[in-house]
Amino acid sequence: MKKIIVSILLIVVSFFLNAQSYIGFLSDNYSGVHGVISNPANIVDSRFKTDINLAGTSVFGSNDYFGINLFDATKDGYSFDSESKKSPLDDNNAALNIDILGPAFMFNLSDKSSLALFTRARSFANINEINGATIASIDDDTTDDYNINEADFSVLGHAWAEFGISYARVLLNNKQHFLKGGLTLKYLQGLGSTYATGNELILNYDADGTDIGGGQTTGSISTSGNITYARYADFDNDDYDYEVPDNSVGFGGDLGFIYEWRPNHADYKKSDTDSITYKYKDKNKYKLKIGLSITDIGYIDYKDGIKEGYNVTNTAVSEDEYDNSDDFGDFLNTFYTRTNLGMGYIIDLPTALHLNVDWSFNSKLFLNFNTDLSLISKDRITANRISNVVSLIPRYERKWFSFYIPLSVIENNGFRMGAGLRAGPLYVGSGTVISAFTSDNNRGADVYAGLKIPVYHSASKDKDDDGIIDKLDDCPKEPGPVENKGCPWGDADEDGLLDNIDKCPEEGGTLENNGCPWGDKDGDSILDNVDACPDLVGTKENNGCPWKDTDGDGVYDKDDICINEVGTVANNGCPEEVIEKLQKTLDDYAKVILFNHGKSSIKEESTEVLSEIIEVLNAYPNASFTIEGHTDSIGSYELNQKLSEARVNSVKNFLVKNGIDASRLIAIGYGERRPIATNMYKDGRAKNRRVEINLIKK
Known part of the structure; x- marks a missing residue:
């Protein structure tokens, strides 16, 4: 029994933060494939062509009993028992979460859809409603005896692996209103689980209560009440030959949506004269972004798990009897009354609701508001549960570097302040590192770190500085107007007029005729520019106009000396x-x-x-x-x-x-x-x- 009590104590006094992963980093627009953790919609219309995570680990948890100053705790001579701050309650709690994102990658299927594949290993421990007096009694250095008096408590440990696929798509892109949604489906492999609950449990431990002869004594354990103890089949084995439990699989899912308000949407795309549009994929386009998601919907079914109930009323059980038992289950079955036996149980995932609001002051400075709310009740003993968190995260963000300072209010922990950064392939941070070294009552600490291979969308370039990005510039090394697709105007017909003002760029012409050669519409061999009658056949002598014959005598007026009198040719048109x-x-x-x-x-x-x-x-x-x-x-x-x-x-x-x-x-x-x-x-x-x-x- 002492082994169990010590194990519980070690968990309760561990200093971990809340059960959230990668605090600060997940608010970054360059978190890449990590975005599926909080909202699967994050991966579409991202700043990445692809993002490959090599390995990343986030470890955190919390308790509401012990508090310390980590800076002081690193000094020689620090006394944990005397210098730590204790906050005993009728229902103290603790939580532990280890989240490992293994090989994972995301890529774009098109401009409107993206896919991510990931592997993930996770471990949760939740201890609920432990009486602070129990911890104080066990932690009392003045005596080896202790007493436990618990009305109700529960302990749950669970580890599992995930193999997930996420799909996200743009649902609406209407100028300043943008909406995208995402879905994650996960195959779950249970790696091990155990849980225990107690009701009206009383335990008295007398360190010298059992006489074993020869002047020697050992501990004596007297108990009453009821407990339920469940575990996967090999949990009690002491040979440490671990194998993945058989028949312990399940399925899960995440669902999320993200809305973006883009009042300056027109600034993030360019079109050329052929109406080909280029979008600035490397730029964040929103002023306000709101994300809403539900994660970890699902469960793992331990079909071969064992679930037993016991009435543990007994007195003066020797501690040696416990030490000599094959395992804890064997000890219970030997000295207590089993009230029920069942095969198989289900462990629910830590289902949670996430609301994320991100405000962009400019392209570099952001302010993020995030809430992580557990949808699992503390009374649900067969379910993992996150701690509720509200965070405000100011952020400096660039393509290759980001820095953030999360300010969080955490369930059972109060206010916490941390810091994190991303530098190219490296990301590292903590949601509590500043508080951990400044607060005298720090009841949590966390850390995360990892490596990835980010492949970002390229920034639009304009090598010739003509205001036309190279992707739309037919002459990226020579400045030219947008009307000519970024190329300088030429003079194809070499008539001295540039093609942009030459209406006949393939034919030599004149400035007066807008670069076109003069024609001869009436075919009288007199070009239209000098033809006073371009639509009537005429003569050169009459400026391209036909001669008149006013009196109709066959003699043109130019030769007719009697224009208004009918005459003869011989008489120059006169009678x-x-x-x-x-x-x-x-x-x-x-x-x-x-x-x-x-x-x-x-x-x-x-x-x-x-x-x-x-x-x-x-x-x-x-x-x-x-x-x-x-x-x-x-x-x-x-x-x-x-x-x-x-x-x-x-x-x-x-x-x-x-x-x-x-x-x-x-x-x-x-x-x-x-x-x-x-x-x-x-x-x-x-x-x-x-x-x-x-x-x-x-």
């Missing part, structure tokens, strides 16, 4: 009588153009006649004329020729000076070559000295 009248008028005027004798200068009295000739020429703006000069034969041939040329040019210059277009006039000097009368007589020579203005017929 015969108009031409005859025009020519006669010109002949009459020309006869009175007089020159100074032997000179080309026009006499003053001819000015009025020339002005009237100008009026006639202006009346026919499309007509062209020749100005022909003639002389008599007096004088040399050469002199006469020059004189005739000089005189017609004087007339032409007068007309041009007074508004007649020079292109309409042709001045010709004939000299004496074209007489109209004989030069033998004075009268004939006078007729030959003349100037003629003639209409040019086309």
Whole structure:
């Protein structure tokens, strides 16, 4: 019996924290595959391509009887019995949890779904409602005797292995509202279990109560009350040849959801001109994240387990009898009355509800609020149970490094303060390390550590600093606009216009035509840029427009000197009588153009006649004329020729000076070559000295 009492005492006075795992680390967005422990939805839309856990261990527990200062306890001469603080109650409690996450990994099936596979070994010990007076009696160094008086108590130890698969999926992604959910299914292998309960148990131990002769004594045990003792079949064997219990399997599951509020959701994705969207998978996008999950739903069925009930009323049982028994079960069956015997029992998992709220101040600083609430009653003696915890965890977080300081209020332990960090593949921490060395009444301590291989999503890069990330940049080493997919604009047709403003980037063109070559819509061989009538076939002389024929006489207006009168081609579009009248008028005027004798200068009295000739020429703006000069034969041939040329040019210059277009006039000097009368007589020579203005017929 003393062995059992000492074992119980060692558990009760052990200094462990609550039955939660990896405090602080699980709040980290870079906890990776560990996220399935608290909420399976964590693994989807994470910051990882994949995450591989090599090994990690978390050990913690709690009691509400003994409290110490761990810093003082490490000093030489520290007295646990005298210097520790004791808090005896009618129902003191203790809990122990060892959680080992073995090889595990997670990976993404797609942008909206992820999968995780993991192995895990766990061990729980729960001791409930032990009277503080019992512990004080056993711990009393003034005597070897002690008394136990327990109305009701329970002790449960359980270890098992898990082989789990988690699937998580994005359920809603509607701009600033994001929801994901996850499910874990676990195959459970029991590794061993035992539990005991007592009702109205009274035990008195007298260290010298049994005389064994020869002046020697041994302890004497007197008991009353009832106990229930259950264990897997090989628990009482003393050969230490451990084997995994047969027929001790079960199934379990976790279910969780996470909502994220993303008011700046548009900042975390980019699209190119082809509407291909790139999402910043390496960035946390939420301002507020709320997670809710239920974990460890299930049980393990120890089908070969043994469950026995005993009435332990007996007096003066020798301690030697206990020491010489094969095992505790053999001792009970020998000295007490078995009231019932059963085969097989079920141990429930420590089902718990988790609420996690995470607020992002910026990309590096976060504040996490977390509650872990047991859904298992203390009265449920065949179930493991976590301790209720409320935590506030400020956190500094980066891809390769995180640091957190969990501030927790723990059931049966009060306020605790710890610290933890993650540096690349290493994670280490404790939810109570600061309190453990600063509080004089520390009733808990915990530690966790492990190694993993994280493979994070790559950060978006922009090598050329053009504002377009390389994944969407067709020219990641050359800056260019988003309209050209990050490439600089070229000049494919080498026409001097960049392709972004060149409407015909494959054809050489001009700036005036937006980089396109000028066309010829009407096919008149005159390019549209110089064609005044680009839709009508015309001529170059008329700027690409067709010539008009106002009077419809077949003579274009440009050649028709009588635009509004029907005429003939021979008469430049005029009726015969108009031409005859025009020519006669010109002949009459020309006869009175007089020159100074032997000179080309026009006499003053001819000015009025020339002005009237100008009026006639202006009346026919499309007509062209020749100005022909003639002389008599007096004088040399050469002199006469020059004189005739000089005189017609004087007339032409007068007309041009007074508004007649020079292109309409042709001045010709004939000299004496074209007489109209004989030069033998004075009268004939006078007729030959003349100037003629003639209409040019086309």
